[in-house]
Amino acid sequence: MRTLIVAEHDHQHLKSGTLSTLTAAMALKSPIDLIVIGQHCHSVVQEARSLAGVQCVIVADHEVYQSLLAENLAKLLASFAQDYTHILCPASTFGKDLLPRLAGLLECSLASDIIEIIDQDTFIRPIYAGNALATVRLKENTRLLTVRSSAFAKYTLQAETLVELRACDRVYAAEKTSLIRREESQNDRPELANAKVVVSGGRGLQNKENFALIEALADKLGAAVGASRAAVDAGFVPNDYQVGQTGKVVAPNLYIGIGISGAIQHLAGMKDSRVIVAINKDPEAPIFQIADYGLVGDLFKIIPELLSKL
Amino acid sequence: MKVLLALKRVIDPYVKIRVRADGSGVETANVKMSINPFDEIAIEEAVRLKEQGLARLTQVVSIGPEAVQENLRTALALGIDEALLVPCEQTLPALAIARVLKAIILIEKPDLVLLGKQAIDDDNNQIGQILAALLDWPQCTFASQLKVQGDSIEVTREVDGGLEILSAKLPAVVTTDLRLNTPRYASLPNIMKAKQKPLTRVSLEELGVCLTANIETLSVSAPKERKAGIRVDSVDELLDKLRHEAKVIE
Numbered sequence: 084m085r086t087l088i089v090a091e092h093d094h095q096h097l098k099s100g101t102l103s104t105l106t107a108a109m110a111l112k113s114p115i116d117l118i119v120i121g122q123h124c125h126s127v128v129q130e131a132r133s134l135a136g137v138q139c140v141i142v143a144d145h146e147v148y149q150s151l152l153a154e155n156l157a158k159l160l161a162s163f164a165q166d167y168t169h170i171l172c173p174a175s176t177f178g179k180d181l182l183p184r185l186a187g188l189l190e191c192s193l194a195s196d197i198i199e200i201i202d203q204d205t206f207i208r209p210i211y212a213g214n215a216l217a218t219v220r221l222k223e224n225t226r227l228l229t230v231r232s233s234a235f236a237k238y239t240l241q242a243e244t245l246v247e248l249r250a251c252d253r254v255y256a257a258e259k260t261s262l263i264r265r266e267e268s269q270n271d272r273p274e275l276a277n278a279k280v281v282v283s284g285g286r287g288l289q290n291k292e293n294f295a296l297i298e299a300l301a302d303k304l305g306a307a308v309g310a311s312r313a314a315v316d317a318g319f320v321p322n323d324y325q326v327g328q329t330g331k332v333v334a335p336n337l338y339i340g341i342g343i344s345g346a347i348q349h350l351a352g353m354k355d356s357r358v359i360v361a362i363n364k365d366p367e368a369p370i371f372q373i374a375d376y377g378l379v380g381d382l383f384k385i386i387p388e389l390l391s392k393l
Numbered sequence: 394m395k396v397l398l399a400l401k402r403v404i405d406p407y408v409k410i411r412v413r414a415d416g417s418g419v420e421t422a423n424v425k426m427s428i429n430p431f432d433e434i435a436i437e438e439a440v441r442l443k444e445q446g447l448a449r450l451t452q453v454v455s456i457g458p459e460a461v462q463e464n465l466r467t468a469l470a471l472g473i474d475e476a477l478l479v480p481c482e483q484t485l486p487a488l489a490i491a492r493v494l495k496a497i498i499l500i501e502k503p504d505l506v507l508l509g510k511q512a513i514d515d516d517n518n519q520i521g522q523i524l525a526a527l528l529d530w531p532q533c534t535f536a537s538q539l540k541v542q543g544d545s546i547e548v549t550r551e552v553d554g555g556l557e558i559l560s561a562k563l564p565a566v567v568t569t570d571l572r573l574n575t576p577r578y579a580s581l582p583n584i585m586k587a588k589q590k591p592l593t594r595v596s597l598e599e600l601g602v603c604l605t606a607n608i609e610t611l612s613v614s615a616p617k618e619r620k621a622g623i624r625v626d627s628v629d630e631l632l633d634k635l636r637h638e639a640k641v642i643e
């Protein structure tokens with residue numbers, strides 16, 4: 084029994100989903116290795132080496148891995164598969180792109196977006212936008228799993244440990260796919276996926292200018308900004324702000340949804356938050372059915388009042 | 394160029410599902426069924442490629458019960474040229490669906506294959522990627538823009554950090570995200586015309602693929618219900634509760 088975690092990073096730092104995936108991997112109770120694939124990712128490797136739960140950090144550092152494409156990353160991972168009983172990756176867009184491709188190469192099954200580990204073969208995953216939970220069993224030699232980060236605590240980095248390092252010189256080039264560019268949406272707020280407080284706005288904000296109210300409130304609270312699909316589609320905010328079944332799943336300490344009706348696809352992305360606040364002028368809005376604190380009223384009056392009293 | 398897309402029939406996204414008490418799954422009897430919303434987007438994209446003169450032929454394929462005919466006819470009414478149904482009463486695991494799609498693709502030889510990024514019933518988000526690996530084709534998942542440029546495509550992908558633009562050589566697999574396009578509605582004349590379009594059956598036996606996979610659903614249960622909280626009457630009361638009861642803000 085041995086577990087491999089595929090680290091997600093941006094060549095500078097480990098993404099926090101990797102730390103949640105490590106917590107999940109600990110539940111498998113077998114030795115854990117972690118692989119960092121990329122180019123010039125020394126700082127990522129340093130962070131990875133401070134993860135006390137990991138036995139060995141494998142580093143595949145080569146220019147062919149610069150673009151982090153599923154096409155060749157999956158081939159590299161496939162070359163490691165026989166050494167591992169489990170291969171885990173965060174269920175981010177990175178992991179969702181990569182691990183099923185690996186499953187295809189190995190012709191084996193994969194359990195995606197798991198939220199609980201029952202035993203080495205048995206996992207729980209949400210289906211139907213989280214309105215049902217499926218318990219699935221994988222009977223594979225190598226069990227492939229993507230892990231929902233919000234369902235597992237983040238493993239904390241421990242600066243004083245120095246995990247063993249192993250270089251990997253296997254080179255697989257992507258022959259048919261190339262990265263033209265990335266357009267990263269920049270902001271200085273906490274990362275949506277692991278923020279302690281999230282303030283989200285919906286169609287009720289009416290336009291991009293008004294959405295600044297949500298951002299102001301988020302800044303007052305040190306929160307990340309989220310949005311409903313309607314708000315993203317209307318162009319108020321970039322796509323990576325979307326919370327829900329087809330966007331990001333978040334579970335902060337405090338989620339404040341404003342001008343969001345609470346469609347099941349939106350609830351799928353936030354209903355496991357610890358405390359939920361809903362602000363909506365429609366007393367019948369479904370979001371009130373899951374909110375701990377509901378305030379009925381006009382957001383254009385309520386947000387300014389909140390801003391002045393916080 | 395020939396474009397093939399895969400379609401799944403699912404419980405309509407706006408239906409509130411019911412988990413069966415015996416843990417065997419979700420109630421499907423007398424429940425409204427629809428085309429998986431991401432596959433509607435794939436249909437629209439294929440039709441647009443045809444309208445732009447980029448696609449010569451468009452095909453839709455589905456693996457599922459006879460009732461899927463209804464959804465395939467809808468795809469034809471929306472402008473797809475031909476439909477293929479692989480009749481199958483049982484639900485197949487992702488790997489098996491991908492194998493069936495691969496077998497169809499080896500026969501039909503499309504240049505571009507479109508799938509939804511995820512089926513909204515099992516929320517797997519796997520089949521396009523598995524299929525691309527089985528074929529050793531490039532994959533562009535979560536597409537919000539697709540441009541055909543000679544023998545390659547340029548795809549904008551919606552990823553966690555923003556957008557990513559990839560170039561891939563055809564043939565390739567693309568999975569659709571919600572913002573790729575806005576699907577049209579079928580017009581009445583087109584619904585009538587669709588009745589004349591070819592809908593062919595291909596049996597699983599003919600395709601001869603291995604359908605077993607080493608994944609098994611042991612049970613399906615309802616999640617813990619979140620109990621509704623309280624209504625507050627003012628901003629002051631809200632802040633007081635958040636500070637002193639929930640203790641989530643300073």
Ligand SMILES: Cc1cc2nc3c(=O)[nH]c(=O)nc-3n(C[C@H](O)[C@H](O)[C@H](O)COP(=O)(O)OP(=O)(O)OC[C@H]3O[C@@H](n4cnc5c(N)ncnc54)[C@H](O)[C@@H]3O)c2cc1C
Binds near residue numbers: 284325362382383
């Ligand atoms: C396959 C599929 C996947 C989807 N995935 C997602 C997803 O991941 N995430 C997601 O969010 N959605 C998703 N959706 C869309 C979802 O079904 C809803 O359409 C969407 O969430 C609605 O967004 P909204 O609540 O902002 O808009 P609306 O439903 O239009 O609600 C706007 C709300 O604002 C309130 N309001 C208006 N003015 C004011 C005011 N002045 N003060 C206070 N309140 C006001 C209204 O009362 C209303 O409740 C998906 C849909 C499908 C079919």
Ligand SMILES: Nc1ncnc2c1ncn2[C@@H]1O[C@H](COP(=O)(O)O)[C@@H](O)[C@H]1O
Binds near residue numbers: 454508511512513
């Ligand atoms: N039974 C099926 N028949 C045809 N295509 C399917 C079937 N199931 C899934 N697909 C395709 O695979 C996509 C992704 O499904 P999934 O990986 O299961 O979330 C769907 O959007 C469809 O395009």
